[in-house]
Amino acid sequence: MLRSTVIVTAYKRKAFIKDAIKSIMENSLGPTEIIVVKNFKDSEIDSFLGAYHIKNIYTDNETLGGKISLGISQSSGDILFFLEDDDLFSKNKIREVVHKFSEYDIGFYHNDQEIFSDKAIGSYSSIDNRGFVYYSDIDSQKLKKLLFKFKAGFNVSSIVISRDLAMRCIDLLRNVKITVDTFLLFCAIENKLPIMIDFRRLTHYRLLTSQSGNKDVNLSLFRMQYEDALYFKRIFTSKVLKDFIEMSVIQRELIYKMLSKEISRREALIDVITNLKYSLKYPNKWNFFLQGLSLMAAFSAEKGRSFYLKKVRSNSMLSV
Incomplete structure (x- = not known):
């Protein structure tokens, strides 16, 4: 049987990590090993991990890519699962x-994912007979489906990779700040490795109430997303990825500059034209939303900012 490793990552937060570990331990098939990579020490949590003989790694690296690459380097599994602490x-x-x-x-x-709130759900079971798609090669139409229809670049906890992919990507992964999910998808495409999308909801994705109700904006988060997009533009050379990465850079820059109140009227008007191109080429809800957002920002950056925060948070689209 294939050896399996689950890499759990945590950043500062302590409230949910025990529940995450328990959901692994209660699986009908246990993993070969569990590795926890976190940037804090806590006697209670560390004792809990020690009781289950879980490899407990402390790091002061604050990036998600840095923590996951460290976990991969310490792993032995043929297949690697990822689970964020919440x-x-x-x-x-x-x-x-x-x-x-x-x-x-x-x-x-x-x-796929089952969404739940801060409060723990009564059961972690989620299995149905929905099917899957399997791609041995990727063209622009398949990539369009992967990104916009299947949301394959969303949620690290819903991703599992082969050791082959992990070893090909580990050096580049160390420099990814936050969008590890999209990076792993792009790395598989860059290396021409087969991709499977399973429509069963095998991951429970926690939607924090603070995420939907907090009025404060974590600008560093949006800055890291923008910087990751620039990094992807530099490291990935596949022709099929080029257009999508360029689109991501433009959109992430628009969002960051608007939220940080750094966008000018001229920049917003340029984004109206640029986003129109992508809205027509890749028609979907998100691209049309950003097209309207750039138009709104051209008239009032503050209104565009308020509209984005209201719509994105109310529709749980922060991860897009």
């Missing part, structure tokens, strides 16, 4: 995913 695995996730990797040649795997 998410949960369904009870059958590991068994189901190991089965898929045993049946198919997979580089990158992504499953």
